[in-house]
Amino acid sequence: MIVFLALSGYHFLNQKEKMQNIEIKYHTEQLAELQNFLVNSLKITHEFRHRQRDIYFAVPEGRLKIRNQDEQQPHLIRYFRPDIAETRISDYTIEMLDDAEQTIAELQQRHKVLATVEKVRTLFLYKNVRIHLDEVALLGNFVEFESVISDSCDAATAQRNLDEIMQLLQPYLGTPESGGYLNLLLAHPSTQKGT
Numbered sequence: 001m002i003v004f005l006a007l008s009g010y011h012f013l014n015q016k017e018k019m020q021n022i023e024i025k026y027h028t029e030q031l032a033e034l035q036n037f038l039v040n041s042l043k044i045t046h047e048f049r050h051r052q053r054d055i056y057f058a059v060p061e062g063r064l065k066i067r068n069q070d071e072q073q074p075h076l077i078r079y080f081r082p083d084i085a086e087t088r089i090s091d092y093t094i095e096m097l098d099d100a101e102q103t104i105a106e107l108q109q110r111h112k113v114l115a116t117v118e119k120v121r122t123l124f125l126y127k128n129v130r131i132h133l134d135e136v137a138l139l140g141n142f143v144e145f146e147s148v149i150s151d152s153c154d155a156a157t158a159q160r161n162l163d164e165i166m167q168l169l170q171p172y173l174g175t176p177e178s179g180g181y182l183n184l185l186l187a188h189p190s191t192q193k194g195t
Contacts (some may be wrong), residue, residue, distance in 0.1 A: 020149040021090045022158050023081065025180070026173040031141040034172035035133055038124045044131070047123040055104065056182045057111040063182065064111070066097070066104060074100035085178040087162065115191065117181045126165045128153045139184050143173065
C-alpha cells in the first residue's frame with residue numbers, strides 16, 4: 001500500500017492510479033550493440049528517444065521526483081522500492097503538473113533538492129515490459145527493465161515476460177545495480193563535498 005505524500009495546493013492536471021512494476025537495472029558497456037539488436041528484433045517495438053531531467057527531493061520515505069521530458073508535460077513521480085541488485089517490486093504514482101515551476105518552488109520550500117539526474121532515454125517495448133536504454137550524465141550507460149503489472153497482466157505473467165526478455169538480452173547486460181540513478185549520482189566523486 002502506498003501512502004502518497006501530502007501535496008495539497010500543488011498544481012496538478014489529474015491524478016493517476018497507483019501502479020506497480022517489476023524492475024531491475026543493469027550497467028552496460030554494449031549500449032550500441034544492444035540498441036541495434038532491439039531495432040532489428042521483430043518481437044520488440046521502438047517507442048521514443050527523449051532527453052529527461054529528473055529533480056529529486058528529500059522525503060521521509062520512498063523517492064519523490066519531478067520529471068521534465070521532451071515533448072511531454074512535466075510530471076511528479078512518487079515511488080517505493082527496495083535497493084537490491086535483483087528484480088524487485090516498485091509501487092508508484094504519477095501526477096501530471098499543471099504548473100511545474102510553481103510546484104518545484106513549493107517543493108523546494110518543504111524538501112531539500114538532493115540531485116538532478118540528466119539522461120537520454122530510448123524506450124523499447126516487449127509485451128508489457130518497458131526496456132529503457134539510458135545514457136546518463138556522469139554515470140554512463142544503463143539498461144532498465146520495467147514489467148508493468150496491470151489488470152491485463154498479473155504479477156506472475158509480468159515476471160515471466162521479464163524473465164523472457166532478460167534471457168534474450170543477457171549477452172548485453174553488465175552488472176545489476178541495487179540502487180537508482182539518484183544513489184549512483186550521490187556516490188559519484190563529482191558530487192562529494194570538497195571536490
